[in-house]
Amino acid sequence: xxxxxxxxxxxxxxxxxxxxxxxxxxxxxxxxxxxxxxxxxxxxxxxxxxxxxxxxxxxxxxxxxxxxxxxxxxxxxxxxxxxxxxxxxxxxxxxxxxxxxxxxxxxxxxxxxxxxxxxxxxxxxxxxxxxxxxxxxxxxxxxxxxxxxxxxxxxxxxxxxxxxxxxxxxxxxxxxxxxxxxxxxxxxxxxxxxxxxxxxxxxxxxxxxxxxxxxxxxxxxxxxxxxxxxxxxxxxxxxxxxxxxxxxxxxxxxxxxxxxxxxxxxxxxxxxxxxxxxxxxxxxxxxxxxxxxxxxxxxxxxxxxxxxxxxxxxxxxxxxxxxxxxxxxxxxxxxxxxxxxxxxxxxxxxxxxxxxxxxxxxxxxxxxxxxxxxxxxxx
Ligand SMILES: NC(=O)c1ccc[n+]([C@@H]2O[C@H](COP(=O)([O-])OP(=O)(O)OC[C@H]3O[C@@H](n4cnc5c(N)ncnc54)[C@H](OP(=O)(O)O)[C@@H]3O)[C@@H](O)[C@H]2O)c1
Numbered sequence: 001x002x003x004x005x006x007x008x009x010x011x012x013x014x015x016x017x018x019x020x021x022x023x024x025x026x027x028x029x030x031x032x033x034x035x036x037x038x039x040x041x042x043x044x045x046x047x048x049x050x051x052x053x054x055x056x057x058x059x060x061x062x063x064x065x066x067x068x069x070x071x072x073x074x075x076x077x078x079x080x081x082x083x084x085x086x087x088x089x090x091x092x093x094x095x096x097x098x099x100x101x102x103x104x105x106x107x108x109x110x111x112x113x114x115x116x117x118x119x120x121x122x123x124x125x126x127x128x129x130x131x132x133x134x135x136x137x138x139x140x141x142x143x144x145x146x147x148x149x150x151x152x153x154x155x156x157x158x159x160x161x162x163x164x165x166x167x168x169x170x171x172x173x174x175x176x177x178x179x180x181x182x183x184x185x186x187x188x189x190x191x192x193x194x195x196x197x198x199x200x201x202x203x204x205x206x207x208x209x210x211x212x213x214x215x216x217x218x219x220x221x222x223x224x225x226x227x228x229x230x231x232x233x234x235x236x237x238x239x240x241x242x243x244x245x246x247x248x249x250x251x252x253x254x255x256x257x258x259x260x261x262x263x264x265x266x267x268x269x270x271x272x273x274x275x276x277x278x279x280x281x282x283x284x285x286x287x288x289x290x291x292x293x294x295x296x297x298x299x300x301x302x303x304x305x306x307x308x309x310x311x312x313x314x315x316x317x318x319x320x321x322x323x324x325x326x327x328x329x330x331x332x333x334x335x336x337x338x339x340x341x342x343x344x345x346x347x348x349x350x351x352x353x354x355x356x357x358x359x360x361x362x363x364x365x366x367x368x369x370x371x372x373x374x375x376x377x378x379x
Contacts, residue, residue, distance in 0.1 A: 042342045043091035046324050048169075048199075048247025049220030055169065055199050055247075057124050059317060060339060061094030062087045063251065063328030068108045069101040071257070072270040073330040077111065084115035086332050088123065090339055096223075096249070096326045097162075098128035098173055099154050103273070104137040109161035120164055126249075127162065128173035128203065129154035142371060146176035148187040155196055171201035171223055175377030181209045185216035192217070201249070206378040207240040219246045221324075226250035228259060228312055228358060229281070229293060230367050236378075241322070250316055253325035255281070259312040260334070261294045263287065280365035289364040296361060300354050309334070310341035315351060317342070 044059045066073060067080045075083075084095070095116060101108030109127060116123060129151050132143040158167055170191065172184050181202075191197040199220035202213060213219060222241060224233050227250065241248050256276055257263045265284040269277045276282040281290060297308035306314070309327075316325055327338050366373065 037343060039336055039339045040089070040091045043339060044342060046321055048249070048322065048324055049218065050245030051218060053199055053218035053220045055124060055220050057094035057324055058092050059324060059342060060092065060313065061096055061249070061324055061326035062092050062335075063326040064095055064097045064108060064112045065101045066328035067330055068111055069103070070273065070275045071328065071330070072274040074270070074273065075330050077114070080111065080330065081115040083330060083332055083335060084112070085118070087335055088116075088119050090336070092339070093123045094126070094324065094326070095123060096126045099158060100128070100131045100139050100173060105133045105139070106137075106157055106161045109158055113162040113164075117163055120162075124168040125162055125164060126169035126171060126201065127158045127167055128171040129158075130173040130176060142375065144174055144176040144178075146172055146179045146184045148183065151184065151187045152191070155191055159196065166195060167197045169199045169201050169220060170197040171203050173203050174375050175202075175205055175209060181205070181213040182216045185213040189217035203251075204376045207236050208379045209377050210237070210240050210244070210246065214244055214246065219244070221247040221249045223249040223251055225252050225367065226316065227253050227255045228297075228315060229255050229290070229363055242320075247322045247324060248320075250323065250325045253316060253327050254309055254312055258282075258287070258290070259294060259297065260307075260309040261298065264291060278369060279367065280369060281363070281367060283365065286365035292361050293358060293363070296354075296357050300357070304344055304346065306341070306344055307337060309338055310344065311354070313338055313341040314344055314346060315354070318346065318351060
């Protein structure tokens, strides 16, 4: 961010020099036109967690999953590396992946490892453990393993895949009913002592699990689904996070692209690499009915000059400064659009109006099919 400001000042300085030395007065006036604000100048830093568990990250992180998993888009590796590098150039310092992302174990981590290699020491990288794979390295649905030996094994594999000496934030990806939260936390605490992990996180866990784990190893962040169409964490999870000083990382902040308005009943999903057609809110009927929500966001955005994605992201960023969404994209244009959400101001009254409008629109379909919802720990 500093580099960019300096670059801008340098360019400004050179421009002024050129104007005074060579450019006639009329053109010099033209050069005083307001410049578009550099994205790097609006990317702010937030703190996830507190005390020794605190971690400084950019207000918007980068979700890497969709680069190779479950979002249909499959640009070539060179393009994906450009998107990641561009995110870093714009100041983004927080990248999210998991062992389970990809067609096989570790595939997304290896892609991310290659992409971040030139700047891996200047960023925070988050990854996750807790699933089981078959002999072909494919995920076995609905099976979990957060036993200490597996957490340690995943840690070693992730370090290698990512090409880093320590994992900045290591999350349990899904609660494992066979392993108490204290034992999971204790294992990660040991990995922190050994210097292999820097911070501890958990995904989709409820208040009692958060309290039990946090006693054993202070949590830096809880990561759960959260967006304008799924606000459940507000009820029981947010109060505990606030009380204990733990950060919150909303995943799928655009509801898997839907709130960005580019997914509708005609969207052709790649069924071999996209979980959205399996979700009740992504049937053609649900997409058609729920599109009223996107239209409400577009209507709200008209008077601000904001897109529906920007509204969706700024809405949660404005909820609390310990919230750090991680939208995913394979496109530089979407990356920049999402980061520019940080450049807008919306008043509390306006947000309340938007929430009132949205509350009057029924949401069709559950967020997950029953078997996946059952994997969520709400205790
Ligand atoms: N802990 C968990 O269990 C869990 C579960 C799911 C996800 N995650 C994490 O959360 C991250 C984000 O989640 P997600 O990918 O499910 O959902 P998301 O960020 O809500 O949406 C990503 C989708 O939105 C599209 N998109 C992005 N910006 C857009 C814009 N400005 N306008 C229109 N479309 C836009 C992307 O397509 P384009 O490529 O075309 O931009 C992509 O298909 C993942 O990468 C992963 O790291 C964690």
